[in-house]
Every structure is written in C-alpha cells, then in structure tokens.
Amino acid sequence: MQDTSHILIAEDEIGQAEILKYNLEDAGFRVSVANDGETATQMIEDEKPDLLVLDWMMPEMSGIKLMRWLRARDESKGLPVIMLTARGEEDDRLRGFEVGVDDFVVKPYLPSELVARINAVMRRSRPDLQQSLLTYADIVMDLESKKVTRAGKIIKLGPTEFRLLKVFLSRPGKVFSRNQLLDLAWGHDVYVEDRTVDVAIRRLRMALNMHGLPDLFRTVRSEGYAIDAAES
Known part of the structure; x- marks a missing residue:
C-alpha cells in the first residue's frame, strides 16, 4: 500500500x-x-x-x-x-x-x-x-499522518474536505444525504446550510480530479452523493 x-x-x-x-x-x-x-x-x-x-x-x-x-x-x-x-x-x-x-x-x-x-x-x-488507512479504488487516506494520495500523487485537502472524504471512504457506494453529511462531517451542533455541502463536494471533486483522473463521485438527484468507481 x-x-x-x-x-x-x-x-x-x-x-x-x-x-x-x-x-x-x-x-x-x-x-x-x-x-x-x-x-x-x-x-x-x-x-x-x-x-x-x-x-x-x-x-x-x-x-x-x-x-x-x-x-x-x-x-x-x-x-x-x-x-x-x-x-x-x-x-x-x-x-x-x-x-x-x-x-x-x-x-x-x-x-x-x-x-x-x-x-x-x-x-x-x-x-x-486497517485502522490507519482507508482505501478505495486508487485513493488512500492515512488517518495518522492526515495525508491523502490518489494514484500515488499527494492530494491537498482542507479539514472539511478531509472529513467529507473520510465519510465517503468509510462506506463506498452508499448514497449520503446532505443532512447525513452535515452531521458526520460538520457535527450535530454546528449550523451549516445545505448548499455548503454542495460547495465542499465541488472542492473535493476538483482536488481529487486535478490530475485528469476520472471523477469517482456520483450525484443522485434529490438524494445526495456517493463515491462509486463503477459510475466513473
């Protein structure tokens, strides 16, 4: 790995x-x-x-x-x-x-x-x-060093995007609603508008795809988002 x-x-x-x-x-x-x-x-x-x-x-x-x-x-x-x-x-x-x-x-x-x-x-x-690494397709997240690589290249993420990606990597293929993502990545006690999730997802996608690699995220209309290599 x-x-x-x-x-x-x-x-x-x-x-x-x-x-x-x-x-x-x-x-x-x-x-x-x-x-x-x-x-x-x-x-x-x-x-x-x-x-x-x-x-x-x-x-x-x-x-x-x-x-x-x-x-x-x-x-x-x-x-x-x-x-x-x-x-x-x-x-x-x-x-x-x-x-x-x-x-x-x-x-x-x-x-x-x-x-x-x-x-x-x-x-x-x-x-x-297993406890320190989350992987899916060609993405590897090291929870100890807080580093993310895709196809061997370092991906620079802000704290919010890192937490979001951690949520997706924990359940590949699962569609998370915006409310679920707000709770899991921002916390229950933090007020954030739904559209903030869309903006963070857009930043995360841009960071992961910046080397011309295929988009691994699936947008499900009126439902939410999933990380799903089968759809890329």
Whole structure:
C-alpha cells in the first residue's frame, strides 16, 4: 500500500516488467524486479518483500512451481501473491488458488486495477494497517499522518474536505444525504446550510480530479452523493 511497502515483480518480459515497475513506483511503492523464477526465489530470501506480483509463465521456474516453493517454506508461506496471467480459464484460476495465490489479474490490465488489487490483498494480509488507512479504488487516506494520495500523487485537502472524504471512504457506494453529511462531517451542533455541502463536494471533486483522473463521485438527484468507481 502507499506506505512504501516493498513489491517484488517476477516477470520475464523485460518491457512489461519495466512498465509495471514505473506504475507501481508512481503509486508510491518500493519495487524490485526479477526476470526469472530462480532470481525471484533469491530476492525473496534476501529482500523479504511485502507482496509478490508473479507472472504465470516464466523460464526455468514457472509461477506455479514458484508458488509451491513459497508455500512450503515457513519464511515465505504467508507472503501475499498476485498472479499475472493471460489465461482466463476457470481451471487455471482454480489451480492457482489451490497452490496459494491470493488474487489474479488477467492481462491486459489497467495499472490502476492492479494497484487496487494490491491494496486489497495487503489490507487482508496486514490487518494492522486497517485502522490507519482507508482505501478505495486508487485513493488512500492515512488517518495518522492526515495525508491523502490518489494514484500515488499527494492530494491537498482542507479539514472539511478531509472529513467529507473520510465519510465517503468509510462506506463506498452508499448514497449520503446532505443532512447525513452535515452531521458526520460538520457535527450535530454546528449550523451549516445545505448548499455548503454542495460547495465542499465541488472542492473535493476538483482536488481529487486535478490530475485528469476520472471523477469517482456520483450525484443522485434529490438524494445526495456517493463515491462509486463503477459510475466513473
């Protein structure tokens, strides 16, 4: 996750590996690359990464064989693994899950999709981070440092916009009415007009979308607002 977690990429196509490395570093991760299975095993032993992005087909040692090696060792049996594959067949996915793969991403894929999958797997494998980080799509909110990133880029928010975003990230997809947002982000004892919510939402949208990224907010007429990547 965007806490400088260390990601190891095991991918034999050098061009693909470099593109992936660039995008993950841009998202805030520390990244190493191995271009074959044997090198990957050595780097896992030496560097102890936080997560492995593993290609299914590699020379010398296939992704499945490397998975069996990982899960047979006490030192690496808990390492989270996302497997990259051009294979979309259900049998291949089942085979991967049987040997301990945590998730699959089928080529071709969007970098933002992989970042979201990495964040999800890391949350499951590192519950200690759940209390301090809220994530959705490519947005990460660090509640301890009060920092927000989107696609690895720092987003500058005022206190009101930060509180609003925290509300939305706590329940992605839920439509919040203006009154609910007033209570949750401003407080029950503060008098604020409804239109103030609309202004704050507009500022929040502008801040999150300033790098040309898609708008993740959904406006429901006469109802309120939701953060919903499916609608972007």
